[in-house]
Amino acid sequence: MLKILFLCTGNSCRSQMAEGWARHLKGGVLEAYSAGVDTHGLNPHAVAVMAEAGVDISTHHSKHVAELSDVPFDYVVTVCDHAAEACPTFRGTAKVIHRPFDDPPRLALESATAAEALEHYRRVRDEIRDFVATLPASLQDHP
DSSP states (O other): OEEEEEEESSSSSHHHHHHHHHHHHHTTTEEEEEEESSOOOOOHHHHHHHHHTTOOOTTOOOOBGGGGTTSOOSEEEEOSHHHHHHOOOOSTTOEEEEOOOOOHHHHHTTOSSHHHHHHHHHHHHHHHHHHHHTTTGGGGGOO
16 A cells, blocks of 8 residues: 655644545555644644544544654655645655645634634635545656
8 A cells, every 4th residue: 555644734734634534535545644844733623624524533643744754655745835845855765745735724813703714624624635535546647
């Protein structure tokens, strides 16, 4: 199975959602991991909107990328610009692919209501699901 790491700034939201979707949709094809270039804790809104979609990420925890330094990844997908800029070097032949998604916590700050804030999380959740559904075939499309 291909080993894939979803890398984000704090491993609290987008990378956690991507790992959850990959395990849910592609568990027989991909061995999914997530981490951050920092750790910010698991975002409760990400947990809630993933649960709405039938994916439980409540047992995940925020991990620093250094915790996974012994894993020989085939692919590293950076899901935010900061992670792409701060992406460490990986041993072996890991191919790094940048596929950014909007930051729901940042967008939620500008929301007038809690319901409106959750819509940002849902939209990004669904965009990540659509991307993960194309894996692993779409990974070959990247230079």
